[in-house]
Structures are given as structure tokens and as C-alpha cells.
Amino acid sequence: MKIGLYIHIPFCQQKCLYCDFPSYANMDYLYNDYVTALCREIAGQGGLYAGQVVDTVYIGGGTPSLLSNKELAVILDSVMRSFNLAIDAEVSIEANPGTINKEKLALLKGSGVNRISFGVQSFSDSLLQTIGRIHTAAEAIQAVNMAHQTGFENINVDLMYGLPGQTTADVGESINIAAALSVEHLSIYGLKVEAGTPFAELYAHGKLGMPSEDVDEDMYDLVASLTSSLGYERYEISNYARKGYACKHNLKYWHYQPYIGIGASAHSFQRGERMANTGCVTEYIRLINEGHSTIGFSEKVVGESAMAEFIFLALRTVRGLKYEHFNNYFNADFFHKYGAVISDLEQRKLITIEVDGIRLTEFGMKYGNVVFVAFLD
Amino acid sequence: MKKENIRNFCIIAHIDHGKSTLADRLLEYTGALSAREMENQVLDKMDLERERGITIKAQAVRLEYKAKDGQIYMLNLIDTPGHVDFTYEVSRSLAACEGALLVVDAAQGIEAQTLANVYLALEHDLEIIPVINKIDLPSADPEKVKHEIEEVIGLDASDAILVSAKTGIGIEDVLEAIVKKVPAPPGGADNPLSAMVFDSHFDAYKGVIAYIRVMEGTIKPGMTLKMMATDKKHEVTEVGIFRPYLVNVDELSAGHVGFVAGSIKNVKDVRVGDTVTDADNPAAQPLPGYRKITPMVYCGLYPVESNEYDALRDALEKLQLNDASLLFEPETSVALGFGFRCGFLGLLHMDVIQERLEREYNLSLITTAPSVIYKIYKTDGQLVDIDNPSKLPPVTEIDHIEEPYVKATVIVPNDFVGAVMELSQEKRGEFKDMKYLDITRVMLTYHLPLSEIIYDYFDRLKSSTRGYASLDYELYGYQTSNLVKLDILLNGDPVDALSVIVHRDKAAVRGRQLAEKLRGIIPRQMFEIPIQAAIGNKVIARETVRAMRKDVLAKCYGGDITRKRKLLEKQKEGKKRMKQVGSVEVPQEAFMAILKID
Numbered sequence: 001m002k003i004g005l006y007i008h009i010p011f012c013q014q015k016c017l018y019c020d021f022p023s024y025a026n027m028d029y030l031y032n033d034y035v036t037a038l039c040r041e042i043a044g045q046g047g048l049y050a051g052q053v054v055d056t057v058y059i060g061g062g063t064p065s066l067l068s069n070k071e072l073a074v075i076l077d078s079v080m081r082s083f084n085l086a087i088d089a090e091v092s093i094e095a096n097p098g099t100i101n102k103e104k105l106a107l108l109k110g111s112g113v114n115r116i117s118f119g120v121q122s123f124s125d126s127l128l129q130t131i132g133r134i135h136t137a138a139e140a141i142q143a144v145n146m147a148h149q150t151g152f153e154n155i156n157v158d159l160m161y162g163l164p165g166q167t168t169a170d171v172g173e174s175i176n177i178a179a180a181l182s183v184e185h186l187s188i189y190g191l192k193v194e195a196g197t198p199f200a201e202l203y204a205h206g207k208l209g210m211p212s213e214d215v216d217e218d219m220y221d222l223v224a225s226l227t228s229s230l231g232y233e234r235y236e237i238s239n240y241a242r243k244g245y246a247c248k249h250n251l252k253y254w255h256y257q258p259y260i261g262i263g264a265s266a267h268s269f270q271r272g273e274r275m276a277n278t279g280c281v282t283e284y285i286r287l288i289n290e291g292h293s294t295i296g297f298s299e300k301v302v303g304e305s306a307m308a309e310f311i312f313l314a315l316r317t318v319r320g321l322k323y324e325h326f327n328n329y330f331n332a333d334f335f336h337k338y339g340a341v342i343s344d345l346e347q348r349k350l351i352t353i354e355v356d357g358i359r360l361t362e363f364g365m366k367y368g369n370v371v372f373v374a375f376l377d
Numbered sequence: 378m379k380k381e382n383i384r385n386f387c388i389i390a391h392i393d394h395g396k397s398t399l400a401d402r403l404l405e406y407t408g409a410l411s412a413r414e415m416e417n418q419v420l421d422k423m424d425l426e427r428e429r430g431i432t433i434k435a436q437a438v439r440l441e442y443k444a445k446d447g448q449i450y451m452l453n454l455i456d457t458p459g460h461v462d463f464t465y466e467v468s469r470s471l472a473a474c475e476g477a478l479l480v481v482d483a484a485q486g487i488e489a490q491t492l493a494n495v496y497l498a499l500e501h502d503l504e505i506i507p508v509i510n511k512i513d514l515p516s517a518d519p520e521k522v523k524h525e526i527e528e529v530i531g532l533d534a535s536d537a538i539l540v541s542a543k544t545g546i547g548i549e550d551v552l553e554a555i556v557k558k559v560p561a562p563p564g565g566a567d568n569p570l571s572a573m574v575f576d577s578h579f580d581a582y583k584g585v586i587a588y589i590r591v592m593e594g595t596i597k598p599g600m601t602l603k604m605m606a607t608d609k610k611h612e613v614t615e616v617g618i619f620r621p622y623l624v625n626v627d628e629l630s631a632g633h634v635g636f637v638a639g640s641i642k643n644v645k646d647v648r649v650g651d652t653v654t655d656a657d658n659p660a661a662q663p664l665p666g667y668r669k670i671t672p673m674v675y676c677g678l679y680p681v682e683s684n685e686y687d688a689l690r691d692a693l694e695k696l697q698l699n700d701a702s703l704l705f706e707p708e709t710s711v712a713l714g715f716g717f718r719c720g721f722l723g724l725l726h727m728d729v730i731q732e733r734l735e736r737e738y739n740l741s742l743i744t745t746a747p748s749v750i751y752k753i754y755k756t757d758g759q760l761v762d763i764d765n766p767s768k769l770p771p772v773t774e775i776d777h778i779e780e781p782y783v784k785a786t787v788i789v790p791n792d793f794v795g796a797v798m799e800l801s802q803e804k805r806g807e808f809k810d811m812k813y814l815d816i817t818r819v820m821l822t823y824h825l826p827l828s829e830i831i832y833d834y835f836d837r838l839k840s841s842t843r844g845y846a847s848l849d850y851e852l853y854g855y856q857t858s859n860l861v862k863l864d865i866l867l868n869g870d871p872v873d874a875l876s877v878i879v880h881r882d883k884a885a886v887r888g889r890q891l892a893e894k895l896r897g898i899i900p901r902q903m904f905e906i907p908i909q910a911a912i913g914n915k916v917i918a919r920e921t922v923r924a925m926r927k928d929v930l931a932k933c934y935g936g937d938i939t940r941k942r943k944l945l946e947k948q949k950e951g952k953k954r955m956k957q958v959g960s961v962e963v964p965q966e967a968f969m970a971i972l973k974i975d
Contacts, residue, residue: 006936021935060935213925213926216926216927217927220927253936259936261935266935267936267937267938268936269938276937276939305942308942308945309938309942312941312945366926366927366928366929367903367925367927367929368930369930369945369948370903372930373945373948373949376946376949
């Protein structure tokens, strides 16, 4: 089976106020050492997977575009040399519109990157400021246009709804602007206040001013209907794309396929085992330099837990779960095991049961967790 | 030892007035336990007893004391339960003694609980020795307390012993007073055996261990004993004393306190208050005062997970081995499935059993609101007792309903008399009496419905008197009341486990409060849930739990699926604490919501 490759760049110019991901600001002094360590891990992992074809690469963060042209070139070069990339491999990179220019885009294009994902979140300057983004709406528009001009034909824009002070009209406007920019792919997420973030602090003191649940639901409904009317097909709960532009790398997560994570805190999934590198950047660099394992967490997912994961991941996609895939993977009988669960969920109109599989209804997408939890023991 | 050198005594005290600490000091002083064995509050064996500072089961211990007259005395201390739920057990413990230490806190004075027990002790003709404890406290006022003892109880308190059980002051004086003032037990060792059971516990090897006070005659291994109330016969295998652990002896004779074992399998065969006699040479009469224990408070106990039903039954059976006053029988609820209707002596007893089931047996339980026993006089002339509101017959078949009333005694500083009266009236109380204990403290007597006491009377009393009031009550009798059944409907379906019987005048308010409270407890679900309170077909209150608008996890960054699964597992855990009632998921605490409305 072809595998995916994820490379994590844990640096940001400034941490967004809602973000609880492994990413750090003010660590410029580590970029060089980190890239060196990263390339060593890439080379090492490349050796381990020499016989396998990699058909997706995803450089995420953090803000990969924060690295210098040279650093990016080194990483990409290392990937191309160390792994056996498929001829039509999808190679994605995440970029912050505030950290991009023509030269950088050209370099990425020239180094084999063929998909670029802009973290835009909103095309409203006041909202961008509220959530702690470093770029303006104009810069975001400019960045997407530049990417097109550079020759990128597969561009994603990340948007968020449910932001403090956001209106339903704001959400619609941002989607319309993104569509007008002719991006091929949209990822649209609802804000979730995560513990330990500045937003959590504000929320606890009642100062965040999030939209009401009613408004939040209106936004959710608008996202679904507007994207569809603009010609984007929903293929996963939060992901929309023009035909043929679904993100192949992300689909690997949903389809229970293997991927290798490289870099601090990067996650891997291989032969039923989930692993993650240490999340501490300096420790990661030290371990690599000393030739030690960088694994900070590993868990063999088996039995019912594995089945539950397989199911909830598959059900996040619009295609849903195919019995055949499940039965083959686990050498089990889906119906035999979950017959009662799925008939209950169908009665509650959360899923539809089809000849070859089950999938969430539109209503079920809204209450995905209710469905997912039903499969946990 | 000569009978003349035996003294049997107990300690009467209000919670926190220092009974257990004093008992510990007596044990320590007489060397009943080595310092190594000494653990604070030896006699309160259960963790729960220690945590709550109360005694739930009676305990006994034999002390040997060399008095100033040079003779050695055998002192049997019988520790009594210290809560209104256990009044009958207290009376049996008192009946096993000739004397009592009346322990009163030097700063707080007499409380309602103390008073009730002193009256009980006086009824049993016990020699009462006033002990004023905590004299080391800066706020101690022994003279005032002496005065109170004389005024309120009519006891001579001039030679009350001043003690600090904490520091050890006055302990020897207490021992000397026991020797001098408490009479030696009466009775003859050669008379036909009669011994009173004042408690029991179950031992996995020996069977039921009965705690007895021998009144007449002698008991020894090899004899066949007969329980006079149940007529059950057993061979005596062991007799012994409490040191406080069990120590076998050859025999126990008139005046002695100890235990008897006889491969008795069922704790119900050994009832507190029953008389043990010799089957071959029985006493002519049983000892006076025996009565069958009848629970006053009932509630439903249901496992949260229906597959824990058997485990719950096993646990209840095990607890019953040591507690004959715990009653249970299988019950089914449409809402909660299979469970048990359990009868308790009172609210504390209920609380303790529940907590032990959850702690010691690791069960997750749903408790329904406690109920009293209502007497239903039906139009066809039948009389039915019901302990579960959902069993109330249709209104058309009911002629009238009677509910249990208690005589409640409240002692309170006079500033709060108004507050207590207001509360008691609100709780349908009938004023009976008011007495000044001294210039600042007042004793009020009310007849109150027991159902109001178990609802929130005590909590409200405490809060409206800033904790100063003390309460004691005893069952007084049944009275006719205008009662109705209040039903709760979730999503249009009545939930049997949420029904309560209330006074008609209060039904509307209770219905509104309850619906409102449930709205706060029941989490939002995928659909809107109407909550209705109804009497018969008439809806008297309605609230709505609005539908949850959406419930779906957002992004999954960088393939961290583990985190996502853990979030879902957490959600699942929360769901497990819910009970599925029809289409609605109801948290456990909803079923207790009926008990207290703040």
C-alpha cells in the first residue's frame, strides 16, 4: 500500500489566540538546527521505507512558510531524495498569507510542491485581529492570486466560523470571496475553545463573546448550503472541494491508511500502531543528534478500539463506511457486530444503510459525535 | 469476678460533644489497648463513622480498673449509636446498663438529641453521671451548663465532673464516679437464663455474633439457646467478651456483657431487643421492651448499568448480614428497570447504606426520592400501605390517605424562635409546646409530617437558625392529610421513578420547582424535551430543554487520531452516567432532584 508522509514545522511568527497545537513563536534561533534534524529523520525514515511508494506528502504546522527559501528547499530536496515518490504524488504545504512572496511560491513550485493550503480563517480584518492572525484580508487575497500566477492549480483556503463577534453574513462573505478567488478546496471549521489557550481564559471570564448556539447553527447550515451552491462538493464533515480536488493526504486519515509523521510531535500510523514524536522541539533535536528514538508516545490500537476508530474516521467522509473495507481489514462481519447499533442510528435518521455501506445523513453530520460514540464500547 | 465489682454503663452525648474521644481516653487510661493499638476513636470502626463523626453501630468494650479503694472493677462500656434514626437501638443499649455518663459540651450546652436520650435513660432508671467536657476551651462555661442540666433535666449537677477528653483532665474522676455511683448489676447466676441482645454482627467464620447483656442466669458453650421472639434454637459454640476485640471466656453470667456465637446463619434470627434463654430451662418471660424494627423511610435503588443488578442484590444481602434493619425487595420501574425497594430507619441510615454500596461494593446507583409509608383507605373499604408513590391507586378508588407524623423537638437560641415557627408552619407542623430552658434557649415541640422532615426540614432548620438548632423526633402516629400524586412527564411520557406524593396545597409550587430544576439537570439532546409536572391529567407546570443544535468534532490536525478517540471516549463515559428513559437520557442526579429543591 502506498503511504503518506507528514512533516511538521512547529514554528509560528505569533501564536493565534485559539490555537492549542504544537507550535511555538519566537524560536527563530532553532530553525536551522531543527531543519538539520528534520532532514536526518527524513533520511532515516526514507531508508526504513525504501521499498514503498509515497503518494502524498503534507508539510504542516505551525507555519511551514515561515522558514526561509533555503530551509524549505533543503527539506523538499531531502524528501525527494530519501523517499520513493509516486509520479503523481500530491505534495501539500501549509502557508500563512503573511509569510509568502513570489520568490517563495516559485521555489516551492520548483521543488515539487503542487498543492498549497492557506490558513486564512476569515476575510474580515477586524475578525483576523480578534483571533490574533498576523495577516490582513488583502494579504490573503494577494497570496492566493500570487499562488495562481505562480502556477499552483490546487489551492486550499482554511476558514473558520463561530468566531467571537462573527456574524452569519461574515461567514457567507468569506466563503464567497474564497470562491471568487477560484480556489479548488475549502476547509471550514467551527471554532472550538481549547483548554490552555488565551481564548479559554477569556471564555472562562465570560469575555469571549462567541456567537449563540442558534447563530452557530445558522453558520453551519450556511456553510453547507453556500459551498454547495458555489460548486464545492462536501467530501468530509469540514472539507469541500471541486470535483477531483479532495485532499488525498487527509483522506488517508479517514480511510485508515498508513502514514509516517516526521518532526516534533508528528503522528504516524503503521500496522495498527499509532506513534508520535516528542513534542518538545529542543528535545527532538537533541534525540536526533544523539541518534536516539524520537518516539514520545505509542499505542497499539486493537480490537474494539481499532474498530471504533475505523468506523468514526470512515463516517466522517461523505462516502461513509464500506462494509467490504471493514470486513477485510478486521476479518470480521460488520453487520454481525453492529447490526443493532446501526438499526437504531438509522431509526433516529442519523445514518443511511445502503447495499455496500453506511453513511451519515446530513442531519447525522451535524450530530456526528452522537453516531461515533454509539460505536465505542 | 464478683458481680458486686461489675459496672455497666453507656455514654449519652450530642454529636461532636466528645463521646468517642472520652471513650478512647477511658480505654487508654485503663490499658485496654496498648499505645500501638490505639487509633483515634477506636469504637467507631467504619471509615464512614469516623468521617462523619457519628456512631452507627453499637459497640462494647470491657475495661479493667483498679479503683482508689484498692479493688479491681470490671467496667463494661456500651457505646450507643448517636443519631435519631437509631433511637430504638439506643434504648436497647441503655437497657443493658445500670448507669450513663451524660456528656455535655462545656461551651454548647444541652442539645435536643442529648435530651431525648437522657429521657430514655431516665425511663430505664439509669444512674446518670453528668460530665462536662471540653473545659479546656476558652469559651467553656461549666457553671452555665450545670445550671442548664439542673433546670432542663432536673438532675443534681453540683458534682458534675469537669473533663477535657482531649487533654485527659478528669478521666480518673470519671472512672471513680462510675465505680461509686453506678449500681452493681442485679440478677442471679443460678436463675434461668435471660440475656438481652443489644446488637449483632456477622462473622464469616463464626456466623452471627450476638452482643448480649446477661440479666439472669449463666450462658456457656454447649448449651442450646433459644431466641424468645423468633423461637429459633441454636447450640452455643462460643461466649466471650470485648477487649474490644473478641476474647473467648468459659461463661457469662448475670450482670456480664459479652457476645455469644452459635453458627447462626441469619442476622434476622438475632434481633436487637430479643431475649436469649436456655432452651432446656427457659425463662418464664422475655425481657420487656422488644419490638420489631420497622423502617420509616423507603427509596428505590437501581443500578445505573442494568447488568449490575445481581451485584447490587449480593451487596445488599451482605450489608443485611450486619444490619437487620435494612429491608429490601425487588422492584421494577418502567424508567429505571430492575432494582430494589429498600427500607431504612431514617435518612442517615439510607445515606450510609447508599454510600457503602457505592464505596465498598463499587456500584453505581440511582436512588429515587425517599418516601414514607402512606396508608390508603380505599372506597371499597380496603386499607393498603404504600411505600412507593407510583403505587398509589387511581384517585377514584381512594377514600382518604393517612401519613405518618412525628413529634419533633427543636432546641434553639430564642432569637431564632420566630424562624423555627415560620418554617414549621410552612411544613404543615402543629405547634404543641414551647419551653424556656434558660433565659436564652428555647425548646419547641411540634407535630410534623415525617415526609416534610425527610424532604428538607432539617436542612432548612439548620440554615434558618445559622446552625444553632438541634432536632430530635420520634414517630407519633398517622393522620389524615389531603395528599395528591405529582407526576413528572419527560417528552410526554410519565416517569414513574420521578413521582412524588405531596400535599395538595403545595403541589403547584413543588411541580414548578421540580420542572425548573430538572430543566437544569437534563442535558440538551438532539431534540427538544418538554418537562411537565402533572396531577392526574392536569399539567401544572411545563419547562423545555432546548435541542442541542449540533455536536460534532472539528478538525483533526496532523493525523492525531488518538486524541480524537479519547475525546469521544470521554463523551461516552458521560453518557454512561445517564439512564435512558424512553428517548431521553436522564442523569442519575435527576432522580434525587426531587429530594431537595434549593
